[in-house]
Amino acid sequence: MFNAVTIVGVGLIGGSFSLALKNLGLTKKVIGVSRTKSSADKALGLGLIDEAMSLEDAVRNSDLIYVAIPVDTTIPVMKQIMDLVTDKQIVVDAGSTKSVLCASLKDHPMRHRFVATHPMWGTEYSGPEAAVQDAFTGRTCVICEKEKSDPVIVDIIENVYRQLGMRLSYMDADSHDMHAAYVSHISHITSFALANTVLEKEKEEDAIFELAGGGFESTVRLAKSNPAMWVPIFMQNKEHVLDVLNEHISQLRKFKSCLEKENFEYLQELIEQANKIRRIIK
Incomplete structure (x- = not known):
């Protein structure tokens, strides 16, 4: 169990991931980071998160940081996060593209604390209200550049996705x-x-x-x-x-x-x- 998980982008994927963690009892607390106050308020009202914080405060107070935002904003946000994390924290993304992100982080001194993933599920809807229960069951999650991440944290994230009911697949970022x-x-x-x-x-x-x-x-x-x-x-x-x-x-x-x-x-x-x-x- 994580003491606290931060979800950066509490929308379709991030919100559904939060629901899954809560239902499985995998975290004591979920912190949300949203672009707008209205989005954070919706996530709080729907019970997707327990508290909303700024990115900096959320990272400092979390064991796991899960990033589920549009891929163009993922790179600058990920760089901010990687500059803040310690060797006791885990960073995971859920983006639909991997090459550009992985290339941008390849020389970061904390690269080993990051696991690049893509849970292959989605709908045409977006925002906190789009989050659903059991979203990932029976779906595939791709893990990229596994060898560049600390084996211990890869095991942890693999176990989380398996508990969500996902199959795991491994690829390099370009594939x-x-x-x-x-x-x-x-x-x-x-x-x-x-x-x-x-x-x-x-x-x-x-x-x-x-x-x-x-x-x-x-x-x-x-x-x-x-x-x-x-x-x-x-x-x-x-x-x-x-x-x-x-x-x-x-x-x-x-x-x-x-x-x-x-x-x-x-x-x-x-x-x-x-x-x-x-x-x-x-």
């Missing part, structure tokens, strides 16, 4: 960012683009509401995601996102060509090829 682009980041771009396509072509909002079926709803669900979170992710992971985006555009062109040329035999082949995803995702 993580590449795979995240393929299975997460492109899904969001596709959803944003599809939503814009429909909003551009279908001017009748009532028609969208009335006729949109389950397939459309599930495909554009991610289009409701917060741009303040996703623009920095796309910026930091630009090269990998461009790579997968180019392939995605190529695949779309194949479908377009089939329809233009009435090549329905090849269209069926494309769909049958896509059906093979059933072997991986049930």
